[in-house]
Amino acid sequence: MATLKLKKGLDVPIRGQAQGSVIDLPVSKYVALDLSAFDQLRFNIITKEGAEVKIGDVIATDKYREQVQFVSPACGRVVEIIRGEKRRPLKVVIEVLGNDYRQLTAPGLDNSNSEQILSFLSNSGFLPHIDQRPCCVIPNAKHVPDSIFIKALESDPLNPTPNLQIQGEEDFFALGLKVLAKLCPKVHLVYKQNDKTKDFNEAKGIFVHDAKGVYPVCSPSFHIYKLHPIVDPTQIVWSLGVNEVVILGKLFEEGKYFNSKIIARAGEGLEENNRNFLKVNRGQSLGSILEIDQNLSKKRVLSGTYLKGTEEGASGYLGFFDTCVSILEENSKREPLHFLGIGMNKYTATKGYFSGFFQNRKKGYHFDSNQHGERRAFVESELYQRVMPMRIPVVELTKAVLAEDFEKAVEYGLLEVSADDFILPTFICPSKIEITEIIRSGLYKYSQQFLTDE
Numbered sequence: 001m002a003t004l005k006l007k008k009g010l011d012v013p014i015r016g017q018a019q020g021s022v023i024d025l026p027v028s029k030y031v032a033l034d035l036s037a038f039d040q041l042r043f044n045i046i047t048k049e050g051a052e053v054k055i056g057d058v059i060a061t062d063k064y065r066e067q068v069q070f071v072s073p074a075c076g077r078v079v080e081i082i083r084g085e086k087r088r089p090l091k092v093v094i095e096v097l098g099n100d101y102r103q104l105t106a107p108g109l110d111n112s113n114s115e116q117i118l119s120f121l122s123n124s125g126f127l128p129h130i131d132q133r134p135c136c137v138i139p140n141a142k143h144v145p146d147s148i149f150i151k152a153l154e155s156d157p158l159n160p161t162p163n164l165q166i167q168g169e170e171d172f173f174a175l176g177l178k179v180l181a182k183l184c185p186k187v188h189l190v191y192k193q194n195d196k197t198k199d200f201n202e203a204k205g206i207f208v209h210d211a212k213g214v215y216p217v218c219s220p221s222f223h224i225y226k227l228h229p230i231v232d233p234t235q236i237v238w239s240l241g242v243n244e245v246v247i248l249g250k251l252f253e254e255g256k257y258f259n260s261k262i263i264a265r266a267g268e269g270l271e272e273n274n275r276n277f278l279k280v281n282r283g284q285s286l287g288s289i290l291e292i293d294q295n296l297s298k299k300r301v302l303s304g305t306y307l308k309g310t311e312e313g314a315s316g317y318l319g320f321f322d323t324c325v326s327i328l329e330e331n332s333k334r335e336p337l338h339f340l341g342i343g344m345n346k347y348t349a350t351k352g353y354f355s356g357f358f359q360n361r362k363k364g365y366h367f368d369s370n371q372h373g374e375r376r377a378f379v380e381s382e383l384y385q386r387v388m389p390m391r392i393p394v395v396e397l398t399k400a401v402l403a404e405d406f407e408k409a410v411e412y413g414l415l416e417v418s419a420d421d422f423i424l425p426t427f428i429c430p431s432k433i434e435i436t437e438i439i440r441s442g443l444y445k446y447s448q449q450f451l452t453d454e
Helices: 114-123 170-183 220-227 242-254 394-402 406-412 419-428 435-450
Strands: 003-006 019-024 030-034 043-045 058-062 065-071 075-083 089-098 131-133 147-152 187-192 207-213 237-241 260-266 276-281 299-304 309-311 324-329
Touching (some): 058 089, 131 220, 147 170, 170 242, 394 406, 394 419
Parallel strands (some): 260 324
Antiparallel strands (some): 058 065, 075 089, 131 237
């Protein structure tokens, strides 16, 4: 067992964390399969409005890889296909009318081989739940990964902890680990140091590691960087969260798609007594999640956390990978000459305000939607390296991606990162550059040009 330690990063002192035990929330009248999370794919919608579907029925596939299937999170009738630019499918909305499942037959674990397991993962709609490195793509069901990483810790303050996410589903989680160990001999589970959850620190048949440090100690990229570095584009490394392992266990135990998850309803924009943990259906409507006696005008409703969330509004739906619904106060007012104030009550990641000399991280600071500036020239600075846990030159890599000089980008570490690794550099960026979007676009372009799917 290895202990991973992370000093370079940043614990953003966000207020508004969820508290208490998990509340079961009834499934909403309408549920949506979120395809917007896969913004680089082209979809083939194989259902139509008015069609009846069961939980686990195939609704869409990747246009160029039919083995990549996206399945229904609910049983009912397809009522709308929400489209974006150029009629790109974003969400498939289902009116919930029952609780019937598409029944699958999993291969016997003791007698199956890797080819049979991969085929079942493809046919069951599990592949989109896996993040394959390099380039963060959906796996090809023809290739066994060199190693698999399971993230069993969380350092974003608004997300629920992993032990809460598997609460009540421990047997499925253990079986999911067994399936992964059968598929690949190098399965690594990383959990938070001093976490007493036996399902993590006493997991059998896999490599177990603990980690400590600041955000993003939960980053799979950091775990892979330390334990199984990616140095060649032909390497295949999978990463999953604990909820995905539960899904896998249920598929093999019952032949059913697990369509529930534990989320946090959080954020400073909510009253304290409304910040709690909920067990919800995948793709649940945010309106049902936020069905509380509180005025949400002048608030921004996010599917996800402050650091990694998408603005959906109260009429939106829970994102495919999101485990939090957070409320952020809207603020578009300009504060005249704010840079001349001492800023005792304002957060700064550096020493830009006087509060930087007296940070009280336990207290937390007020955050809203105001960016306090607009996009400007990209200033080369060592500031980004203070929050980048890996030896990745942020500015140089970003500029290489912008110039589409992928030879240089790979030299700077493009194969080792995901877009999420640049959340903190984007958060502290004095130039207001959307570094995460630049890297996400670069990873996609590189995968299309240089990675083979054969």
